[in-house]
Amino acid sequence: MSVPSDMDHKDAFAALQAVCSDVIIALNGSPNSSHGDYTDRILGVMRQIQEHGRSVEPLITGFTSVYHHFDLDAETPGNGYRTLVKVVLSCTTHITQKARYIASNCSGPFFRMEHNAAEMEAYCSALCQLRALLYLAQGLLNDNAHGQLLSQEEGGLSKKFVQEYISMHKACFYGRCLGFQFSPSLRPFLQTVVISMVSFGENYKKQQTGLGIAALSFFTSGKYVMDPELRGSEFERITQNLDMQFWKSFWNITETELLSGLCRIASSVVQVNLTLTVPGEALSLPLASDPSLSVSVLPPVAHWGPGPVNMRLISHTLRQGQDSAELLAFSRPEGPQLSLPVTFNRQTSPLSPCLLIHFHGGGFVAQTSKSHENYLKSWSKDLNVPVLSVDYSLAPEAPFPRALEECFYAYCWALKNCHLLGSTAERVCFAGDSAGGNLCITVSMRAISHGVRVPDGIVAAYPATLLTTDASPSRLLTLIDPLLPLSVLYKCIDAYAGTGSQTIQPAMQLDTLAALGHDTMKLLNSITQRANTWFLSLTEQKEPSLPSSTTSSNGILTSAPRTEDRPQESREYPENFEPIRSRCLVDLQTPCTPIMKNPFVSPLLAPDNLLKGLPPVHLVASALDALLDDSVMFAKKLRNMNQPVTLSVVEDLPHGFLSLVQVCKETQEASDICVKRIREVLQQEEPSPAHRQPGLN
Structure with missing residues (x-):
């Protein structure tokens, strides 16, 4: 796994600080600075990014000095600590590139102040949440034995990680920042998957088979293309709240004759x-x-x-x-x-x-x-x-x-x-x-x-x-992964372990072309209404912030749950830091059964x-x-x-x-x-x- 050298990551954070300062100077002298609220939002987010960068850099330095001890061998560099460093540096690189664009173009007549404010706020939120993951990983590093990646302590950080997953804001990773850590050629595909999943979730449990839901979902997907914040918040809700049957139905869409025939x-x-x-x-x-x-x-x-x-x-x-x-x-x-x-x-x-x-x-x-x-x-x-x-x-x-x-x-x-x-x-x-x-x-x-x-x-x-709930540095990525969120991983483990389920002999799958005729009448009956709703949603005025978010005094979008919704203070975070919290709270059931420790599981x-x-x-x-x-x-x-x-x-x-x-x-x-x-x-x-x-x- 190719990772930057110690000097490279220091250069990356120096570049981040410098370009944030460039943006602040450029905006203060820009003729577009009259765009009051949006200018203030960008200025505020740049100062916040600088603060995150100053705090994250020593954490990254600490990990880069020790993460080689967790590799299989010198010829096979790869472990969760390296991955966290890689993801954080990928995020800072994206921020640096976007900030350079703002510094160079903010004075231009075609510069979109609102769009760029939203972009930087999303990546600032992502950097904040990644900073929280680094603190959690630091706890793993301190508690685990030398070379041990998995926390097998009863309770401990594994339990705290579940609590953090429930309460931490994750929507930013499924909206504008979706897939930033992956190969650029994969990002359009990931966006398609997430939009499809959110649209599918909106139509879930209607009286349709999987193919019918997929067809109806087409007409609800437009608003999630146009509104990344709505897409992110809805994806967060779906991953934490919808049941296993939803995931089975969605993943099995590829089994339909129509889609598999195209593949x-x-x-x-x-x-x-x-x-x-x-x-x-x-x-x-x-x-x-x-x-x-x-x-x-x-x-x-x-x-x-x-x-x-x-x-x-x-x-x-x-x-x-x-x-x-x-x-x-x-x-x-x-x-x-x-x-x-x-x-x-x-x-x-x-x-x-x-x-x-x-x-x-x-x-x-x-x-x-x-x-x-x-x-x-x-x-x-x-x-x-x-x-x-x-x-x-x-x-x-x-x-x-x-x-x-x-x-x-x-x-x-x-x-x-x-x-x-x-x-x-x-x-x-x-x-x-x-x-x-x-x-x-x-x-x-x-x-x-x-x-x-x-x-x-x-x-x-x-x-x-x-197949246990033990934490590890790479498993911390389930907080930001669009394909393997922690709640979905736990649902799969829980299902395979058989916790609380009644086993029945599986019925034959119905999602075939034979089901298309059954779906057609319902599809035709609702197609006009769905299409009208979709086109109306494209023309409605959108709020610039997340539905469950408020704007802080420095202009940064933050989720602001009630005090009683916040988890107890964790020793993993310094006194002056708290990750962004989500209003999309759920009582995530942690699988717990001896079967999970069966060697054949x-x-x-x-x-x-x-x-x-x-x-x-x-x-x-x-x-x-x-x-x-x-x-x-x-x-x-x-x-x-x-x-x-x-x-x-x-x-x-x-x-x-x-x-x-x-x-x-x-x-x-x-x-x-x-x-x-x-x-x-x-x-x-x-x-x-x-x-x-x-x-x-």
Whole structure:
């Protein structure tokens, strides 16, 4: 992870102070200074930025002097402390660039005083909140053991961080400042996601299916494009208050035939894309330690008893077995698309010695292999191997351990039936992202505990290795992350842990083109009213401040909750500082159950004997991901056990970057790193005997 040197960050803060002074001088001498209120607002915010800069600089200096102690090694710089420094410097850089524009153009006739005042106020608010995160991180640094990134103290800062998350103003990070820390090529996409989410939330729980809500949301999105402050405050409300069903519905919008069909246009063409349903029947596999003996693998049974397991087979090339009647007997139709034309005169390639088994992300609560098939198609083409992606049952309807049981069963079924999948399974690699990365590790641990052959390697992208509420410097980013806010992370953990939920067998998904007809009448009935409301909202006069904000004496937008709404004073903050508080308060329920510390839920807590038999583990993390420290600490644990492990940290990308592979070149390059690691696993010359047991015909 590339970080500025000590001299660089000192230069950055010196430039910040200088340009703020330049703006103050320029405005005082500008003919536009007659714009009274707006000029005063910019002058006030510049002085406030200078004060934040003077306080933040020594904090950054302190972190840069010690953060290398928390890296995996000298060749792999990356941890949450480095990330916080990177984010703060990114914010100050944006402020410096915008301030230079103001200093150079404030005297011009076309200078928009109101717009630039709002811009600087938003970034000043962001810098204030980042300053608060630095104080919290300083508390972690003081309390944790040397090299420890996660605060595993009962209560302590982890509890205080939750209290701060509830009360701290976050809307500034979802309005004008949205995505400032990420690659510039991603920011338009992030804006689209946030606007879509806010519009979707406005129409949530109306009598529509997901596709209908998405269509209606189009007509409410205009006001959130025009009013960044409204967008930010509404996003803050949604992330803290709406239930898990909302997030499942929103994330599954990409599953609709209409949207997935559009994505499919840009994806690689494959000859095989089959959805399979495998009945739950007991399997017999050779024992890894003694192939002359066998071990019985039972079907998944948690919560509602034995049931089938769904999978998707993707193969760039049609191989032997993939067009067999035996495999096609497991296939199921998927919408209007026929996954594999049955043509018996088609030429088939021989069986591949390799097989890639994939577990998708989605927080254990949403998405399927369909959401991830675009990059899986590319992987199958680049690696020239069949890919089997497992569509495990989702929480909260199917909490732990149902997903783990289904993924393990799918792996065992694949070993036994690899000849149907176009492979001899001489070399098998697990791959997964986020929740899927967790399952790559835990399924391998389950294979060890059952005596079944383990895969030849694991490639896990930004995996969740610790599903507890422990704080870490990178997890502090959940306060500003538009894709992984803390409240959403907690909802996913709570759902997977099964806290307070009633498990039922999941129903078939309804968000298909068949639902479009049901939605059409309701859409047509409300289209005129929605359109009129939207256009009226564009012409209404907007207040320059946040709906829940007031303007302080120095002209800076600040949230001003009642005294009784403020949390108790925290020792993390100096006496002369208080972060901006929000009126959007919620009683965030902190997940708390022993299941969270189960090693098959949180593999970072697994005993050595379960991790000792793991194959080589390749972790691919993002420097700006809230779960970065999960990967760093898991890599450290494996290395301390002399287990083979690598860690790659990519720059400027958010959590979930594999699903964004078609958005920009940076996400494609990150995907290429995953492909490189998978190729290393599949092309290793001599897998160990315990790892290599060909599938049974």
